Amino acid sequence: MTFAADAALRRAEVLVGYGPYLELIPDYLDGREVVRSEMMKEVERCRLALAMAADGRTVALVSGGDPGIYAMAGLVLEMAREGNHPGPIEIVPGLAALNSCAARLGAPLMHDFAAISLSDLLTPWEVIERRLQAAAMADFVTVIYNPKSKRRSEHIVRARDIFLAARAPETPVGIVTAATRAEETIVVTDLHRLLDHPITMQSTVLIGNSQTFSWNELMITPRGYQRKYRL
């Protein structure tokens, strides 16, 4: 957590968020009104937060990771625009899964990368597949969000096939599950063996580029210094 997020939570009179995320910040719940929302209820959650803010209350809409990366910042601004919300609305950035998972894995994001969510709940699968193809072909390090859900296990298989068509089977792959939580697990494997390891709704998968190597259970993508300098 950043100092700025801490200050925003302290300033807030009301916290609104997905229940399990609020349980991660017990120290901030005392003395504040707390509205616990359910999964899939994002529209209601934003509507409530905006209504309370329009009533003059200071509301923190709590997001895991970075609210600005595949998270609540967009929906709340879309709805503020629809409803001509008087504002102000401040987006407080945080550490996204890609920041935290990259740190746990060593240094996979030293070169150009793409972030792609495999969830087709709000995006047609054809669009997702086109992006996987483009990322694989252009040698982007690729961060895969939402690789699997309870009802959806084939997308990560398809993603792996797309990358295997463009990259060596030995390409390093990292799987970080429940990053920064007590139950965090970290696996460094490769494209060939990617599907042999547990992947859950809470996993983020990082696929190296053609230069990425592994060392001591870490993934390192060279920035390119070794081309110019003797290390």
Place this chain on the structure above:
Amino acid sequence: MTFAADAALRRAEVLVGYGPYLELIPDYLDGREVVRSEMMKEVERCRLALAMAADGRTVALVSGGDPGIYAMAGLVLEMAREGNHPGPIEIVPGLAALNSCAARLGAPLMHDFAAISLSDLLTPWEVIERRLQAAAMADFVTVIYNPKSKRRSEHIVRARDIFLAARAPETPVGIVTAATRAEETIVVTDLHRLLDHPITMQSTVLIGNSQTFSWNELMITPRGYQRKYRL
């Protein structure tokens, strides 16, 4: 800054970093050995930090943004491997330019995105151009790092041309310069007018996808809720 970065700086006996970054954290300099390094001296900086750590001292190698995104984490691990460094080495993630700039611009990173550096100091321009083409064609929101330097002003022109061939001239574009610093500037414009605004070495440029819109000087990329739900 995160609480974890604060704790790491407090634990350190020695701080090593690029001079201007160290000046951003004056409160941590007192009572610690401070080694100010110059720009372009990354290899020497890492070598020194690793040598001091191998001597048993607790060293913080200070990076701006997130050390794990186009920054020092990779080089220090590459050199640790070359030199069989005894470790341990911990990578402490931070807010990268993409996190901070996205927050300043509203919510541009709500959907799949690519990060591409236009610096050809360590990467052949052909590789960069291929990635720009792929990102433009597959409709990635695109974060452009190092859009310009003193000796390099044509790359951003070429990048804009590539995106204009695939996306509407009205596509929203954000330019954030010196993010989070006192002299920070934020511009929301579009692809057509991108080159009419100042872009410097300290700028990050965010190009929206085909769905991104602007509102109140903000950029918003819809996550897709409006397809399924009435906002």
